[in-house]
Amino acid sequence: MSERERGDGTMATEHIVKAYDDELKQLSNMISRMGGLAENQVATAIEAVVRRDNDAAIETIESDEKVDQLEHEVDQFCVRLLALRQPMAGDLRRIIGALKIASDLERIADYGANVAKRALQLNQIKPIKPVYAIPRMGKLAQEMIKDVLDSYAEGDVEKALDVWHRDEEVDEMYTSLFRELLTYMMEDPRNITACTHLLFIAKNIERVGDHATNIAETIHFLVVGGPFSHGRRRTHDGTVTIGLDIDADSS
Amino acid sequence: MANTQLQDADPRDGAVSSRPAARRTKMAARDVNVFYGDTHALKGVDLDVYEHEVTAFIGPSGCGKSTLLRCLNRMNDMIEGCRVSGEMTLDGRDIYSRDIDVVQLRAEIGMVFQKPNPFPKSIYDNVAYGPRIHGLARTKSDLDEIVLTSLEKTGLLDEVHDRLDQPGTGLSGGQQQRLCIARAIAVSPKVILMDEPCSALDPIATARIEELIDELRENYTIVIVTHNMQQAARVSQRTAFFHLGSLIEMDETEQVFTSPKNEHTQGYITGRYG
Ligand SMILES: Nc1ncnc2c1ncn2[C@@H]1O[C@H](COP(=O)(O)OP(=O)(O)OP(=O)(O)O)[C@@H](O)[C@H]1O
Ligand SMILES: [Mg+2]
16 A cells, blocks of 8 residues: 555644544544444335335434434534634545535435335335345445445545445446336336336435445545546446436435 | 537536646756755755746745755855855856856845845835846936836835835834835846745735735746745645755645645645654
């Protein structure tokens, strides 16, 4: 590992002003805590779908506020650090990085809440078979969040890159589920309602993967300093030829 | 739909980004070594100062910033026991060559110091001093013109126009420093060297000087030594970091303060030096 890729992108030595170090540490802790919450939101939302568990869904929807609150705290804390410490170089990247990551985590938690809202709808109607794909996709996305948070805590760029590459798998799963759901809907129009909910759920999970990827890019920036320059991996734009794409729920 | 088309980024946009236009080297140092007796104060320094840019020298106390600055207009000649080797050029001309007139050189390369040091003379005479000894004004009205434009350029004229005959030492610290800058530019230098010009000033006076530096850049080339990282970041286009007499890293200021390449630079500018 080169000297520039050590740990959290800063040097091992400490600041002359100790309180500054404490504050940066506190910031990392806030991000980790927020990440844990967001990860948990996605997990319970998927539980709600898989087990047709309304309580889990409601809990997810209600907990979303906590993540929003934490994001707000991170924002305030960063503004304070920027004003009082006038950070430079690695420290500056670390604070800007935290702001960006917090915003991605907030979105991830939102997608969790979206999934939970869809679960409440889905639980009122007869289950359909393609639900089986949701836990697999959800697990992949959850692992991406978990690993990207680990890579943040450890300042491990390699691990972040690994997460970045895994997004392709989530995209592919989404694409194949999309096809499968289309077939279902064509076979029997009575499936359309359930399939639509599932499709949105899958799309939301796919978006979670995208945000984990953003976080991986931010980690690269805050550790290495330069922009991310790996060839853009194949996206579903290149591989999917079938019809319309949909946007994840916006709420 | 038409809108979306219009908003599409033109791929050529990137080419006209903030990248600086072709740069011209105003001053260059090649393998410069300086000794004060046995102290090796500068060790093989190579650097270029570009025309119409502000170059900042930063680094911990004693790293040799002032020493290098003084080499750039041969102020070190006056220091007993100081030996300078290597090459220094202004517009490609060797400033240590035998046929250089040092007094003339210092008119071309002016200097502003940490503590404002107006002469114990009137405001007018402070500014007129250089043009007089260099014979830049043939008539009294020529001289008036030089004095007034110099004061004008430093933004001081409005503040002192009705008391040009008062002593320069009676001005506030920030005004005195601007008077010293007016004195430096009165002889139409090519380069202005500034050694911590704001360290004795309050934030408002400092902001004034920084604004002035940015304006002066259009007509002059500026090198500034500063201990204030934010100031270096604000006023300069390029920054050089020195440590124990060596030039450690020199790059675009933006690069140095966001992603320095060297570990020592990073340590210093983030306040981890130790
Ligand atoms: N006139 C002198 N005689 C002897 N040694 C000197 C003289 N001037 C400077 N030095 C030595 O040369 C080294 C570099 O000094 P210099 O003044 O260039 O540092 P600097 O980077 O400007 O420091 P500061 O930020 O404190 O102004 C120091 O070790 C200093 O002690
Ligand atoms: Mg000095």
